[in-house]
Amino acid sequence: MAGLKLLGLVASPFVVRVRMALSMKGVSYEYAEEDLKNKSELLLKSNPVHQKVPVLIHNGKPICESLVIVQYVDEVFAGPPILPTDPYERATARFWAAFIDDKLCPAWIGILRAKAEDERAEKVTETFAAIGQMEEALAKSYEGKAFFGGESIGYLDIVLGSCLFWFEAFRRMYKVEIINSSKVPLLAAWAERFGKSAEAKELVPEADEAVQYVNKRAAAAAAAAAK
Amino acid sequence: MAGLKLLGLVASPFVVRVRMALSMKGVSYEYAEEDLKNKSELLLKSNPVHQKVPVLIHNGKPICESLVIVQYVDEVFAGPPILPTDPYERATARFWAAFIDDKLCPAWIGILRAKAEDERAEKVTETFAAIGQMEEALAKSYEGKAFFGGESIGYLDIVLGSCLFWFEAFRRMYKVEIINSSKVPLLAAWAERFGKSAEAKELVPEADEAVQYVNKRAAAAAAAAAK
Known part of the structure; x- marks a missing residue:
């Protein structure tokens, strides 16, 4: 999907959370694997506080921290609810x-x-x-x-x-x-x-x-x- | 309000968060000050994992951890939104x-x-x-x-x-x-x-x-x- 990019790392469980959330919503996105020894400018700019993956960039705006991202994905995209509704x-x-x-x-x-x-x-x-x-x-x-x-x-x-x-x-x-x-x-x-x-x-x-x-x-x- | 009880501690900033959230929603509740040197049975039973205040007990069901409680209060009670709507x-x-x-x-x-x-x-x-x-x-x-x-x-x-x-x-x-x-x-x-x-x-x-x-x-x- 244009406008949706995930900065990740294959071995990171925190990134897996975001991938699963996006998959549950049926949303496609661009994925970019980060090299933690040589972090991209985009990662450093998008998550200056923690400088960690995952970062989800939605229409140019970064969302950081896996639990925050999963809740954001749940709230923004249609599809089955991820968090309980009660x-x-x-x-x-x-x-x-x-x-x-x-x-x-x-x-x-x-x-x-x-x-x-x-x-x-x-x-x-x-x-x-x-x-x-x-x-x-x-x-x-x-x-x-x-x-x-x-x-x-x-x-x-x-x-x-x-x-x-x-x-x-x-x-x-x-x-x-x-x-x-x-x-x-x-x-x-x-x-x-x-x-x-x-x-x-x-x-x-x-x-x-x-x-x-x-x-x-x-x-x-x-x-x-x-x- | 019957069915709403807060276990707290005056000096705890985490308890203050919950009191402010309940006040913003205009909800009245019973307040019980805890003695951390001698925690109540109700506190130990309601928050067995952390054994900490604040605990909000709503219709007999405990909610623990201040950020979780504030979000719960925002979602359950009418009144001005506490979290941003966007x-x-x-x-x-x-x-x-x-x-x-x-x-x-x-x-x-x-x-x-x-x-x-x-x-x-x-x-x-x-x-x-x-x-x-x-x-x-x-x-x-x-x-x-x-x-x-x-x-x-x-x-x-x-x-x-x-x-x-x-x-x-x-x-x-x-x-x-x-x-x-x-x-x-x-x-x-x-x-x-x-x-x-x-x-x-x-x-x-x-x-x-x-x-x-x-x-x-x-x-x-x-x-x-x-x-």
Whole structure:
């Protein structure tokens, strides 16, 4: 679509959220992959505060931060609603989306960034704690539903589901099983349903993308250290 | 109003946001002050994840996290809109509200919690950096407007304005002037307008409340240490 451009990164779960939202609305757009080692002028100009992807540029105007973008996409484009239409359910979805970004994501991304084993172990513990709270949420607020969004994928499914390919990569790389079916059976069943959905199959990258991203970064860091 | 109860704390800027939102909608409600040293069963049951105020309980159902609550209040009650009605302006307001909670608040609250002078100095630097970015936002996205909300107070005014009585307390306690008119003239002019608004006069506490809160905590900590 003329007038709609997404600045992204294949391995970013935050970008996946926006791609899924745009897909749910049936909107086409131009996609530009960013190189985080050499960010484009457009990215720096469009998101001067955080200088991060995703940025959605709509008719020349930038929207930044994945949760803000997904809500914007939901409000601006016709198509099935992404956020729940009931205000209380919407508040609940926003609460858990904030929890995912404030508690869960810093924990699991911390596993990746940890420089020492004890730091990694601490972040693993934090990740399991946050995942345990998500399991409780599923049991209480979303009892009997196939997805957080009800019978089909919605806001919270996108927000959490966008992280799943990284969780699979962690299982392979670190033997850390973030969503373990014996510990969090509801989340595990949800993750399986999510993975089988048309939206996820189309837009959530394979775990290989995350593994490659990690290996590439490690190689670049090693090359820099060897200089 | 029967069916509407707010669990709060006078000195909490996050609670002030909710009180201002409810006031803008002309909604009456029951208010219960929490004792953070001895949280009520209702608070623990209503917000098991964070165990924090504010919690708004509407017809028996709890809503937690101030930004989520303010949006809920805006969507559920009639009255003047709190968030901008234009989707792009709404996205911009949500972006800056997230910035305030993710960058500015951890910085200024960090000044309060700092245990050493160098840590305090670091948090002061972070606070000034975040405030400088808010000044740029005012210059670019909100040029010529009396308030972030336009001619009257809106979402972002509530989100930032709720912190101002703490900034004044910091000026008195630490000689740290977070909003200094020579450094951030647009924000300083905005803060003056905000302070004169009927909403702020009615609902934003005096800086004394913040000073007393700090002194009470310090006294309690000293008493605990002396035991």
